[in-house]
Each structure stands twice: as structure tokens, then as C-alpha cells.
Amino acid sequence: MVFVLMAVAVLVLLVAVHRYVWRRFVGDTTAPGGMARRAGTVAVWLLPLLSLGALVSGRVGAPFWLQRALAWPGYLWLAALLYLTLALLVGEAVRPVLRRFLAHREGRGAEVGPGPAESAPSRPGTVAREAAARDVSPFAAHGGPAPAAPVTAGPSRRLFVARAVGGAAAVAGLGTVGYGAYSVLRGPQVKRVTVPLAKLPRAAHGFRIAVVSDIHLGPVLGRAHTQRIVDTINRTQPDLIAVVGDLVDGTVADLGPAVEPLAQLSARHGSFFVTGNHEYYSGAAPWIEHVRELGLHPLENTRVEIEGFDLAGVNDIAGQGEGQGPDFDRALGGRDRTRAAVLLAHQPVVIDDAVACGVDLQLSGHTHGGQLWPGNYLAELANPTAAGLERYGDTQLYVSRGAGAWGPPVRVGAPSDITVVQLASRQA
Incomplete structure (x- = not known):
């Protein structure tokens, strides 16, 4: 019932x-019955239908x-709707x-009387020419009554304001979406973070883990995006690569070619993978097997010993519905606690379990990180740490x-980011 009410x-x-x-x-800026209004009305009906279809x-398979x-059109409209609305x-x-500014300016213009040239009496024979130049009747120029005639006026003040504000909002909203799309399609940037660990031995000082999630x-994002990520990671020459979930949104049959570049990942101690919630939406078991075929090592509630520390991984919480949720006892139980432990x-x-x-x-x-501002505020409410x-x-x-x-x-x-986490020993 609650779900229905929320929907x-x-x-x-x-x-x-x-x-x-x-x-x-549309309504405030276009003429009723005009082509522009009809096109705008169709767009406002069609675009949300495309968004629903994309979702x-x-x-539904x-x-x-x-x-x-x-x-592409459906998802982009969701972002455009957000920023167009905020701009409006x-x-x-x-x-x-x-x-008020326009009304004040018009009022000042109306207070200005006719200049000397305009107030001087006209010579005979020029009345008609002056009247024609002013688009008024010669009778009116002599002070007599003028025949009624339609007055052609430019856009009203209200229409001008609606178009000016609407145009500025469109530029701001669509410009924001365009830049935001570019920031995704160009690929993630590399961040570097140094994390001191009290139990890390001197021999492991400077160990670098490339973290990508x-x-x-x-x-939308396919093989070319994967290749950009792989090339970026390999350029950092990490000691170990950690793929921390939500690799895919779809099946192995549809996205198998898109993930193939992951086989090119190169690190001295290998590449490791843990599931995210979207793996369980897409079929976690086939994906775990597929990434293993590509050379990654899935950590399903287990751990391995790395040079100077233990590397553990737990399944995502979304796996609980399939009996494959996180099991911290399996992943971390019975280990030597004098060794440092890094958890994926x-x-x-799940930070409380890690602690x-x-x-x-x-x-x-x-x-x-919220992805779309002001979504960062929601991310901060829903997570102990939204980014960083x-x-x-005693746990970081x-x-x-x-x-x-x-x-x-x-x-x-x-x-977006790929983070190179450099472990530091306090003994170094």
C-alpha cells in the first residue's frame, strides 16, 4: 500500500x-494554434513517454x-527536466x-514631451507627408477626428518577459545537461588518495590499489566507455585493481562484448571484483562467471592474502533475496588480526560490520556522489559517507x-573518478 501511494x-x-x-x-511564449505551440505540446507528451520506456x-525484456x-532521449530528458525546472x-x-524595470523605462519614455522640432508649426503642404510618415490620417494631423484603424504592436511586455526568461532558462538548463553529458562521455579522471594504515608493514608501504566502481x-555506455576506463587504469600502473560493483545494467548476452576490454587490465597482484546491487538486477551468477573468464578474481564473501595485508570482499546487500548476501564471518572470520585488512x-x-x-x-x-546536483544531499542522507x-x-x-x-x-x-589508493605504513 505504501509503495502504491508513493508511486x-x-x-x-x-x-x-x-x-x-x-x-x-510553450503556453506563455507561443500563440494559440500556432505551429510552435503544437510542437511544444507534442514534445511535452512524447518525451516523458520515452523516459518511461527507457526505465x-x-x-520487461x-x-x-x-x-x-x-x-538516449528518454534518460537525457530526465536530466533536462530537472535542470530546466530548476532554471525556471x-x-x-x-x-x-x-x-518592473521595463515598466519604469516605458514610464520615463512617456514623460518626455515633444522636442522643439516636433512642436514647431508645419508648413502648408507638409501635413499629409508628416501624417503619412507617422502612419496617421491627415485629418488627425489637423486636430480633426481620424478614421479608426488597426494598430500593429510588437510583443507585449508580458510576452517579452516570458520569452526572455524562458530563453535564459533553456540555455542554462540544456547547457548544464550538455556539460554533464560531456563529463561522463570523456571518461573518469584519476584521483589519488594516500591512506595510512597502522598495521601495514614497512614492506607494503606505497602499495597502490586502483579502485573503480x-x-x-x-x-547507453558500452564498449568504448569500458576501453577508456581500462586504458586510464593501466596508465596508473597499480599494484592491484579493485572493481567494486555495479559493473553492468543488463545481461551477459547483451553486454558481453561491452565488457571484453576488462581482459586487458594489468596489475602486479591482479584484478578483483565484488558484486553491486545492479549485478543482482541483471543476473549475478552469469556475470560472476563471465568476469572470471576475463581474468578478474571474484571475491564472494572470501579473502586472499596480499603482500602485507588481507584483501576481503563481500557480496552486495541486494543478494540477500537470493541467499547470496554479505557474510562477514566467512570473509573475515578466523584471520590474523595483527595483519591489516582491506575490504571491498x-x-x-555496511561500515558498521566492517568496524x-x-x-x-x-x-x-x-x-x-549524488551524480546530479542536488542529489548529493540525498546521497549524504542515505549513506554514512557519500564520497571521499x-x-x-579504527576503520577508514x-x-x-x-x-x-x-x-x-x-x-x-x-x-566520475578512478581512484588510486596508496597505502602508507606508519613504520616507514
Whole structure:
């Protein structure tokens, strides 16, 4: 029942927002019955339908070509709707100021009387020419009554303001979306973070882990995006690579070619993988087997000993519905606690379990850093850490913003990243 009420509330909100956007961009700026109004009205009906299709096509098993056809316009419209609406709301504050300014300027113009040349008496024979130049009747020029005639006026003050504010909002909103899409498609940037670990031996000082999460290969981001990520990681020459969940949004049959570049990953101690929630939406078991075939080592509630520390990985919380959720006892139980432990866990919310198990450093993703401002505020409410490095007791948590994007291929205020985490020994 709660889900139904929430769905209805979201639907009502979306209808209201689309109505508001139509009114400000179309209703207030175009003539009734005109082609521009008809085109704008069709767009306001069609674009949300494309967004709905993009959201549900994968879940209902639509052909992959159809998912791709719907994804670009459908997802981009969701981002555009957000920033167009925000820009219009800012415009609501500007609108009355602009109206008052125009009214004041027009009022000052009306107070200015005729100049000396205009007030001088006209010579005989020039009345008709002057009247014609002013588009008035010669009778009116002599002070007599003029025949009624239609007056052609330019856009009204209200229409001018609507078009000026709407145009500025369109430029701001669509410009933001365009830059946000570019920031995703150019690929993630490299961040470098040094994390001191009290138990790390001197021999492991400077050990570098390349952390990548939330690549979200699917109908929008494909093989070319994977190749950019692989090339970026390999250029950092890490000692170990950690792929921390949400690699894909789709099946192995559809996305197998898109992930193939992962076989090119190169690190002295190998590449490791843990599941994210989206793997369970897409079929986790086939994907775990597939990444193993590509040369990655899945850590399914288990650990391995690396030079100077233990590397553990747990399944994502979303696997609980399939009996494959995180098991910290299996992954971390019975180990030598004098050794440092690094945990790969997709969601930051398991940090309390990591603390209880004596983990020194947890590496996570999932949040995207909010992806679309002001989504960062929601991410901060839903997660202990939305992005970056923080300490919880004796455990440190690092959260990557991710290397891709879910839904709209757009990031605003939350740039994508691949993080090279350099471990530091306090004994060095």
C-alpha cells in the first residue's frame, strides 16, 4: 500500500512539473494554434513517454536495440527536466524584477514631451507627408477626428518577459545537461588518495590499489566507455585493481562484448571484483562467471592474502533475496588480526560490520556522489559517507563517485573518478 501511494505521489508530481514546464516554455511564449505551440505540446507528451520506456524496457525484456533507442532521449530528458525546472524556478524571482524595470523605462519614455522640432508649426503642404510618415490620417494631423484603424504592436511586455526568461532558462538548463553529458562521455579522471594504515608493514608501504566502481555498462555506455576506463587504469600502473560493483545494467548476452576490454587490465597482484546491487538486477551468477573468464578474481564473501595485508570482499546487500548476501564471518572470520585488512564492499552502509570485524580500510562505491546536483544531499542522507575518505573508529572508509552513470549519462557536481589508493605504513 505504501509503495502504491508513493508511486501515485511521484506520478502526480511528474504531471505537475511537466505542466509547469509546458506553461512557461510553450503556453506563455507561443500563440494559440500556432505551429510552435503544437510542437511544444507534442514534445511535452512524447518525451516523458520515452523516459518511461527507457526505465522499463530492460526490466520487461525488450530487445536490446529497442532499449538503446529509448535510452538516449528518454534518460537525457530526465536530466533536462530537472535542470530546466530548476532554471525556471530561478526565473520566477527574475520575472517581476524584469517587468518592473521595463515598466519604469516605458514610464520615463512617456514623460518626455515633444522636442522643439516636433512642436514647431508645419508648413502648408507638409501635413499629409508628416501624417503619412507617422502612419496617421491627415485629418488627425489637423486636430480633426481620424478614421479608426488597426494598430500593429510588437510583443507585449508580458510576452517579452516570458520569452526572455524562458530563453535564459533553456540555455542554462540544456547547457548544464550538455556539460554533464560531456563529463561522463570523456571518461573518469584519476584521483589519488594516500591512506595510512597502522598495521601495514614497512614492506607494503606505497602499495597502490586502483579502485573503480559503478561503471554501469548498458544501453547507453558500452564498449568504448569500458576501453577508456581500462586504458586510464593501466596508465596508473597499480599494484592491484579493485572493481567494486555495479559493473553492468543488463545481461551477459547483451553486454558481453561491452565488457571484453576488462581482459586487458594489468596489475602486479591482479584484478578483483565484488558484486553491486545492479549485478543482482541483471543476473549475478552469469556475470560472476563471465568476469572470471576475463581474468578478474571474484571475491564472494572470501579473502586472499596480499603482500602485507588481507584483501576481503563481500557480496552486495541486494543478494540477500537470493541467499547470496554479505557474510562477514566467512570473509573475515578466523584471520590474523595483527595483519591489516582491506575490504571491498559495494555499499558504504555496511561500515558498521566492517568496524566490528576489525577492518582497517573499506573501499566502496554505490553513491555516485549524488551524480546530479542536488542529489548529493540525498546521497549524504542515505549513506554514512557519500564520497571521499572518512574514519569510523579504527576503520577508514573510502567511497568512490564511480566511473559511469546510472540512468541519464549526465553528471553535475559529482565528477566520475578512478581512484588510486596508496597505502602508507606508519613504520616507514
